[in-house]
Every structure is written in C-alpha cells, then in structure tokens.
Amino acid sequence: MPINFGIIGTNWITHSFVKCAHSTSKWNLTAVYSRKQETAQEFASRYKSKDIALYTSVDGLANDTNLSTVYIASPNILHYEQAKTMLLAGKNVILEKPSCSTVSELDHLFQLAKEKGVILIEAFRHIQEANFKILKSAMASLGPLYGASITFAQYSSRYEQVLAGETPNIFNLEMGGGALPDLGVYCVAAAIDLFGAPKDSIYYPVKIATGADGAGKLILSYDTFSVYLCHSKIYASDAPSEIYGEKGTLLVPTVTDIESVVLCDAKTKNRTELARPKEPAEWNLKDEAEEFARCIEQRDQDAIDRYEQLSRDILRVLEKSRRDNGLLFPGGI
Structure with missing residues (x-):
C-alpha cells in the first residue's frame, strides 16, 4: 500500500517532491496545508485525486488520521515547531534542509520521534x-x-x-x-x-x-x-x-x-x-523519495540511525559557523 502523506509548504520544491514521490508508486498525497485556503486548493488541483484534504491549520493536518507521514518544506525558521507538532501527533516527518536552527532543537525532535515510534529524516536529495x-x-x-x-x-x-x-x-x-x-x-x-x-x-x-x-x-x-x-x-x-x-x-x-x-x-x-x-x-527527487519510503516501510534502523547522525554533524557545522560570525536567528540562536 502507498504511504499516505501530507505536505507543509506549497512551493516548487514541494511540487517536485510530490511528483517524484508519486512516480515511485510508493506515495499517495492525501493532505495539503497552507495558511490560505485558495493556495492549498491551487496546489491540490494539480493532482488527480479528489480525496486530498485541505488545511489552513497545522494542528488540523497533524490530527488527520488518514496520513502517516508529513513532508515539510516551509521557511527554515518554521521547521522546528512544525516538525514538533507532527511528531507529537505520531507522524513520520521528512524535513527539508536545513532541519533546524540549532543542534539542541534537532536533538529534541529526534527524541520525540523515538518516543512516538516514528521516523524523522532530513531531505538531502543530492x-x-x-x-x-x-x-x-x-x-x-x-x-x-x-x-x-x-x-x-x-x-x-x-x-x-x-x-x-x-x-x-x-x-x-x-x-x-x-x-x-x-x-x-x-x-x-x-x-x-x-x-x-x-x-x-x-x-x-x-x-x-x-x-x-x-x-x-x-x-x-x-x-x-x-x-x-x-x-x-x-x-x-x-x-x-x-x-x-x-x-x-x-x-x-x-x-x-x-x-x-x-x-x-x-x-x-x-x-x-x-x-x-x-x-x-x-x-x-525520485531517489530520495524511494529511499525514504524504504526506510519507513522496512524500518531500516541502521539507515535511520546513519541519517540521524549525519543531520547532527551537518547542523553542528552550520550552527558553529553562524555563531562564530554573529549570524544569529530570532532569539539570538
């Protein structure tokens, strides 16, 4: 059975992921979130299914029992809170790069994923x-x-x-x-x-x-x-x-x-x-869609652990580079 998934972020990269995911026959888009109803409707209209639910509330998407996974490609600063909401709701999360602003945020997300028995993977397509x-x-x-x-x-x-x-x-x-x-x-x-x-x-x-x-x-x-x-x-x-x-x-x-x-x-x-x-x-994005579906379907813990460590190591370099040069995000992080 295809993996029912929803999306946060209605930009070109999201369309690319949906198109490539569908081409693998392992994914099925069932929900779209946008702050504006018309934007969600326009995004969903590009796909043949008539059963795509539209949400203007992140919590509404999180509470959708018809999907198991959420792909997040929103502005960087929103990643942590949106991913946290989805993980707490028991959803697998595919999170576009960069995952979070700080390693401590990312550690918290991985902890939540383990507690909820779901998977968090950062989407480095290349x-x-x-x-x-x-x-x-x-x-x-x-x-x-x-x-x-x-x-x-x-x-x-x-x-x-x-x-x-x-x-x-x-x-x-x-x-x-x-x-x-x-x-x-x-x-x-x-x-x-x-x-x-x-x-x-x-x-x-x-x-x-x-x-x-x-x-x-x-x-x-x-x-x-x-x-x-x-x-x-x-x-x-x-x-x-x-x-x-x-x-x-x-x-x-x-x-x-x-x-x-x-x-x-x-x-x-x-x-x-x-x-x-x-x-x-x-x-x-087809190769990553194939791999992420495999990780979810097979619960390949070795691969999941490897991707988790990779994300931590990458973010550690990004955070240090920013802090060393005063490139701080909101709240001084």
Missing part, C-alpha cells in the same frame, strides 16, 4: 542520487586522501531585491535565511557524507546589507587533510568539485544533479568516466 553514490564509492581508488574542494555558487534573482533595499526571506536572518543554510548546506552535507564529521571548521562569510551572509568560504579540518567549501547566492561559479588523493583525483562538475564523475589517474593521466546517465532534472 546524497541520494546514484552518481553521488558512485562518487563516494570511487574514493577507495584514490589511496590516501590529500583534500577536496566543493563549490555551489549560483546568482539569486532575489539578490536584486536586496540591492533595491528590500529583505527577501532567503536573505533574512529573522526567517533563518542566508547563503549558508540555503546553498552552503549542500556543500557541508556532501563533505560530511563523504568524509565524516570534521575535527574543526572555520567560516568566512560575505555579509550583505540585510545582515545575512550572501556567500562564504568554509574550511573543514580532518586529521590528515582539509576540505574547502565555496558557496554563494550573490555570484555564480562554474568551478568543478574535486577530491584529491595519492593515486588520482575525482572530478564532478556540480555537487548536485551530478552528470559526470571523472577519475583522473595521477600516473597515467588517463581519465575514466564513472557516472551513469542521469534522469532529467525534473525527477531529481
């Missing part, structure tokens, strides 16, 4: 992609690691609003915004999934007029090497991401939606393409 997993497996061929660089820099059209004196949510600390939680989190998640939790981290943000970071450089330190992360929403970069080892280098053009994984042999200079043909970008 580490579920087939070619990312190929990249991770290929690291064994590099021998001792010497370092890595990971870049994700895209110019945001909403930066034009900042230049015009406005404060859009994505660049608003009051809403949990900034380049690090929006794009930098992809780099941090990739690095920690590939190399594990770092011993230390140092963040060098580029602060903009709103007080948030519009870009930044982050250095993760490990026992024998360092990883350099570069992210931005105020400039673009086509720089590839690379992993350096004694026996060779792995090169990918982007850290998400990976189309190519090239292994460059240090001695022979030969280049070998390892990537599989990827599906069109419109299906780039």
